Amino acid sequence: MLILRLWNYIRGYVIIIVKGYFLEKFINICTRRQILLWDIKVRGSGVMTLKISIKGFKMLRPIAKKTNCSVRILRKKGLPFVFSRYRRRKAFVAGAVLFVFLLYVLTSFIWSVEITGNENIETAVIEQKLAENGVKAGKLKYNIDTDRVANSMMLAIDQLRWISITIKGTKAKIQVAERVLPPELVPMDQPCNIVARRDGVISSIVVKEGYAAVKPGDTVIKGQMLVSGSIPIKGEEERKRLVHAIATVEARTWYEESCEVKTKITEKKRTGNVLEHKSIELFTKRIKLFPKKIEFDEYDKIETEKRISLGGDLVLPFAIVTERFYESTEVEKELSLEEAKQLAADTAYKKALEKIPDGAKIVKPIANFKEDENGNLTAHVIIECLEEIGIEEKIGGE
Amino acid sequence: MGRKKHKKNKKEKNEVNLKEKLTEVLELPKEIVLNVPKLTIMGNTDIMIENYKGIVEYEENRVRINTAIGIIKITGSKLTIREITSEDIMVIGDIISLEFLR
Known part of the structure; x- marks a missing residue:
């Protein structure tokens, strides 16, 4: 019956009090004219209260006349009355509509870009390339073809092995995996030498191909040839055989x-005096609220930003930024x-x-x-x- | 004239008998075919009468409802009509007795 009551509330109804001698007749005529009545209660002789739909109430006047009953409204209930109350408050209704509209509009933009998974590629680089492809704060999210962006990102950044772009609410979530770039190797079919990468003392040398130029115990400097790829041929002084040198050269190295x-060291210590500045960030503009002068000689500034979001993923372009200034003094310590x-x-x-x-x-x-x-x-x-x-x-x- | 009326009555009675038999054979819902009220009573608090004709009397401790088979009288206390349409009526309250008056 809850649905029925809800339906009645939506349609709207009035509670009326009927006074007269022929209440049964009144009810009978109402039912015969297809007027729905409910919750009829007798309040003493010749008086009853009942609930009636708005439509039915409008048809009531001739029936009341016929049966000599007086009808009076006790209370009006339901949505139509609520609406009619607000019909005059145009600004309120306009505001409500505007609110819904703005909420919709604001949530159709991307307001934050979250990049995870990068270790060597700088976030700024990815952000810049994303911005070139149209993924950045303030862009309409419906215009972004994530597959296309992912493809062009793969082409734009060499070190990427894999990228996924998902737009959740107002947040663009970018997950990347990096390719481990192989060290630059000389192709196997080309002759090469092996040289020292840094200074050190050779501890062991195992040559698989080539001609060892140093032996264990030798001190080498950076760039010095360790294994030669050009092997002299016996008997022929002028010509040399060129090979692709392969060797494992281990050396002792020192880092200093x-x-x-x-x-005596000076330590920064907070004195306990704190000053707080609050500001609101709208889109990218920052508006300071009640700015105060900072009277500390030395201070640590800690900034915390609180983004306003609906349910985690729906980030709105507003943030409250709190700047805390901690007064500090330098304390010498022995x-x-x-x-x-x-x-x-x-x-x-x-x-x-x-x-x-x-x-x-x-x-x-x-x-x-x-x-x-x-x-x-x-x-x-x-x-x-x-x-x-x-x-x-x-x-x-x- | 009188004779004619008598004849008509007889005819009607025959028709009713025929209808009754037919509904029994075909297992049709009686309240629809025979214009008989259907009463649904839940405990001693709710009573629903479908296919009624009208209210004869309505007071806090007595409700009389006109139907095709006569007047149904409900007595009790705090009786209210929960819902009333042209087909059915629902009376709730503490029901003490239910009578069929011919």
Whole structure:
């Protein structure tokens, strides 16, 4: 019966009070004229309340006259009355319509581009190429043919192995997978030498093709030939046989970094005073709300952005940006010599580690401290590695 | 005149008998073919009468409804007409008795 009640609410009905002597007659005539009545209740003798549809109520006047009943409206219910109440408030209705319209319009644009999966390709590069293909914030999402964009992206960026573009709500989700580019190799049918990629001391050399130019224990510098691809032929001094040299050359290499030992360090400390600036970002424009002057000498600024979205994927082009300014002061801290040394060695070690390429084995790190004429201590860290240093190089001029 | 009327009545009666037999044989719904009211009663609170003719009396503790087989009298308390159309009427409330008056 819930559906029936809902239907009645949509159609609208009135609760009326009928007074008279021939209420049964009144009901009978109503039913005979196909007027639907419901919830008829007797309120004492000759008085009853009932519910009647709007259409039926309009047909009631002659029946009331005929049966000598008086009819009075108690209450009006239903959507038609709600609407008629708002009919006069034109601006309100216009606003409601505008709201729905704007919501629709705004959600048909892309407002954020999310790129995931890239490690070596810079996000900015992908964003730029996407923008060239029409995928960027502010573009109408219906105009984007994701398949076509994916294809042209594959052509535009070489390192891409795979790309998927999906538009969810107002967010364009871009997932990429990168191709691991093979190192530049000299084709097998072309003669080549093997040269050193960096300085080191040869620890082992295994030649499969070619003529070894160095032996274990030799010190080599970057670019020095390790294995030659041109093999002299016995008896014939002038002519040489050219081959594609293949060899595994392992060498000891060193990576060095230094860091000054400081017993006095300055640390930034927050004093606890915080100032907050709020601003609203509309599309790409930022509007500051209640700007205040920052009176701190030194401060950390932390910005948090809250995008307003409907259900995760439907990002609207509004954001509330909160800038927090934390007042900070520099505090000097005294370290013991041991602590300072340790800290400097650690920093130097970390710096050196960054330089070591993948595939190199760390044999041992050495740390020592040096004092210069001014009495400043410096930590030197040398990391000894074992790595493959041979790379192919085409034999030129032939 | 009188004779004619009598004849007509007889004819009608025959027709009713024939109709009744036919509906029984064909298992047709009686309330439609024979113009007999159909009563649906749920517990002692709801009563629905389909195929009625009109309301004779309506008060808080007594409702009389005219049908093809006579007047149906419902007594009880707090009786209200839940819904009324030209075909059916639904009365709810605490029903005490139901009578068929010829």
